[in-house]
Amino acid sequence: MTTPEIPDYRTAEEKRVADRFPRDVEKHEMTVLHEDGLYRHVRFQQPGTSIYYFDLITWPGSLAIKGDMDGFMFSRIDDMFAFFRMDGYRVNPTYWSEKIAGHRNSVMSYSEDVFKTQIFSYLDDVARDEPERAEDVETARKRVQEAIDDGDAAYEESVRELLRELEEEGVVSDSWEWDLRDWDYRFLWNCHAIAWGLQQYDAAKKAA
Template sequence: MTADIQTRFARDTAQHEMTVLHTNGLYRHLRFKNPTNFAYWFDLITWPGCLTIRGDLGDSYTFSRLPDMFEFFRGKQINAHYWAEKLDTGRNSAKEYSEDLFRQLVTEHVAGAIRHSDAPRGIGKAVRAEILDQDLTVEAEARDLLEDFRYQGFEFHDIWEWSFSDYTRQFLWACHAIQWGIAQYDARPASSSEAAAVARLRTAWQSARKRAAHASASMPQCPTCGASCTNRTHDRVYREQGY
């Protein structure tokens, strides 16, 4: 589906132009749109540690990972699974039931059973007639078909463990938009002062994280809760350890 989305994205944004609404180090606000209409416009907004994409794409997404999130997304490959892990709303927020994935998993499962001689003759035809040829647009109804299927002793087990969720087209489109938008931004001439501002903010961010990590590591491991803590109910333990 990623290749299909890439083609769709290229078509949707063929006439898009970039407008830099704001840029100050790691604080950026970029807009991409067709100058003649608002179809498929989108904004990329960054601040230290975060990037948000919003616009005419259905949903907005905010990612958190590196001080400069442009560094996180730069490249030529779309890594939807890894990127989704950095969503503030969690990876599953970028997924939905996929009929295509349902058909794929059922077909692969049956093919595997046939290959290992764990299925009776005619199983493929039966599965197609009773499941794959049915309306599978609603996940609950599709799962019911799997649960109820019986054919000469063959049935599907542990259906509750099967996941038929895949990344939404909107999310994959957004992934392409982010990477493409960053490439457009990088292609423009950047002033030396802008590059210096980004470097200063990145260094400040990294220094702050190191100080926080050092402060946490300097705390003793509390025997009561098994971690560094300042819980006053554990104060006696700390006094005994000399803190």
């Protein structure tokens, strides 16, 4: 019997970071700067450069990650290393983001990929449901593609302006409700750093 393929529900940004992260840390080395029970300070860094370095710092009830790719603080249980082990070294951005201490707005950011998926899907629906508007839809497609080709679609402000214009022309409606965000690249990178760093830490402990 053929084993059914497990669907990959990761977003485009999740896949991008998962592919890139191993290359960013392939030459990193681990240094335990401090360890006293739940008080830990562990550094991961390529010798001779601070590019992509990061520190994992824990104290009872919290874990902070800081380094070249920004930083975040998480709070949940006394031993946060144990918390992040619960997913078996797998990244779980949805659940982990709920444990961020303080502001959580930085975990999501505008995504051109989300915009492209949403606008082209919307225009496909209009073309299917209102065939008499085929010419308007085709014109809108060209304008969207021009924004992509010119690099304007990389910026949410430009995209929102384009959507407002398409609304005024009656091609698009209620676009202000569209959520054009995906997980922020740096947040995902730090999630991978926590999972990978903890795996290196545990492997070193086991080998000791």
